[in-house]
Amino acid sequence: MVQHPKPRNVTRADVARLSGVSTAVVSYVLNNGPKPVAPATRERVLEAVRALGYRPNAAARALSRGTADTIGMIVVDSRSPFFAQFLHALDAASVRHDRSMLIVNRDRERQSAVEQVHDLVARQIGGLIIADVIGDAEQQVIAALGIPTLLINQYGGAGGALGAMGVDFRAGAEQAVQHLVAHGYRTIDFVGDAAAIDQRERGWADALREAGLPLGRSVHASFSYEGGFAAGRAIASRATRPRALFAASDQIAIGLLAALTDAELRVPDDIAVVSFDGIVEAAYARPALTTVAQPIVEMADAAIRRLVADDAEPGFTTFDATLVVRRSCGCDDGLVGGH
Amino acid sequence: MVQHPKPRNVTRADVARLSGVSTAVVSYVLNNGPKPVAPATRERVLEAVRALGYRPNAAARALSRGTADTIGMIVVDSRSPFFAQFLHALDAASVRHDRSMLIVNRDRERQSAVEQVHDLVARQIGGLIIADVIGDAEQQVIAALGIPTLLINQYGGAGGALGAMGVDFRAGAEQAVQHLVAHGYRTIDFVGDAAAIDQRERGWADALREAGLPLGRSVHASFSYEGGFAAGRAIASRATRPRALFAASDQIAIGLLAALTDAELRVPDDIAVVSFDGIVEAAYARPALTTVAQPIVEMADAAIRRLVADDAEPGFTTFDATLVVRRSCGCDDGLVGGH
DNA sequence: CTGAAAGCGCTTACAG
DNA sequence: CTGAAAGCGCTTACAG
Known part of the structure; x- marks a missing residue:
């Protein structure tokens, strides 16, 4: 002492x-x-x-007002580049509104999501952002707390008791796969978290169906470099391999790239890859990743703005994802391939 | 409303x-x-x-006690993978001590570091971590606030009015360069932020001198993928290129890799690379990066423990960095090259 | 336009 | 071992 x-x-x-x-x-x-x-x-x-x-004194003010100038956030994993970049954008946006972010990682071993929300509420947060998948029952409980709450990247879209926002995963995935189809690839597998709620898998399947192509295989991978790497090894060791891959995240795709490279498979020549998210790392992978980019800064701005305005009604607010064409799909840099 | x-x-x-x-x-x-x-x-x-x-009610408690169960942190850029991973470790450690982290990015345009510290102090933080380089005068001012403060990754080591901790950058860099020397490379450049206070540059120079090798060139690069990429392009376009590169961060090295690959230079065959930090991404780059790893989790644990124990005296606490050998240096995976 | 005072929900010295 | 009460530093209804 x-x-x-x-x-x-x-x-x-x-x-x-x-x-x-x-x-x-x-x-x-x-x-x-x-x-x-x-x-x-x-x-x-x-x-x-x-x-x-x-x-x-912020504590005195918070006590008196019943709410602090703090926005609480629960995030699945703040290490993941997508969330790290999103969190940074949230911090920047919150500063503009004289707020600060109180960020905690989702701690599955120790407590339920509702527990963690309660801990945050006990700290007098004036708004809440949850970047994780939350079930309907839990949404009810959280909504009853009466604090403005927004769900981010809840795959499923609307429906719950809480406001939600994010990109249209299904449409984005469809766009990615259509691009692969436009390249002429006819066997396209999906690599991602095999959660039924993930609309990216559905978008992939929809795009294939619309193109009259057979459904490819769906390869399970956790949302991590390691997950993508393991999936890549599995794919590389198969007797017959797909001509292209749609990965549910850039992080997965980077792991995939490493595994394919190790197996001396060339991307895009042997296997083309398109992924999702638009993290900075995608531009520095080699080959650079063609990816469906989420408007991170725009979404973060909107989230803070709505929370500050206490406008977080149920319903899903959709943001546009944009295909960023680079080389992993088979296009040349800067040359947008046909579709 | x-x-x-x-x-x-x-x-x-x-x-x-x-x-x-x-x-x-x-x-x-x-x-x-x-x-x-x-x-x-x-x-x-x-x-x-x-x-x-x-x-x-945390606000009432904080008001009454004069301090909240919150540890404030100012970080240069929470997007950077090293800090994102460090922040995550801090969050995990703080949970174990019933604290939470209030993290803000250093906002150079809007306020001085001291201003930002004041904002945090007004929020009744019980401890402070600064992951940025802070001058002596500012350290004095912050120390006078009387709140336990720790500087992280202050390149320079001891000296200031505040407690500091981190890896021995000079020794770590020396280790990296010695490994490159052991490979037989005789022209080794440095790529990093050309700040005189960065001991990594000094460690590089020391190692070369000890080995009786000529001092290589010092290539300026900001701590980012983009910085490494730009440096890589510059190096690739030179008439005579070094046989090896020591990069001040893995992030820089990944940018470097992209640029060298684009220039059809092979790593490690044409140019070997060793970098610094030990972020997860280093393992998934291709070639996988040999890097001097900082003990992120251990440092985060120690930081929280000291802050909670109110034991943040001036002086520098050193942690060991360890060379993780992968392929970018010219070693085969798992085969630790001689030195 | 300005002020005296109650109240927010805790902690803790003081008294028993 | 337990309680009555002051105090932390704000906000805001109420009165002037």
């Missing part, structure tokens, strides 16, 4: 004293309300604030 | 009432002190807590 000579904090009372007003008036000027303040008084207060280097 | 039927929160008073004790006693059992409580009373209180689903 070290002795920290913690300087006594300057409080609203100090500011009030120095500027010769009551603490209420100090609040009115700092919060721009709820009462008007005479311009001259206002100036005096602001002057005192500057002179004293006063900063409002 | 939506009408949220916010249920009235159950408070300590409710628990006290139900269990027939005062609110003070409820506090004593919930906090295990500072006063002892009779076992039977204790049980009754706990029972009431369960029955009511009571959760302490």
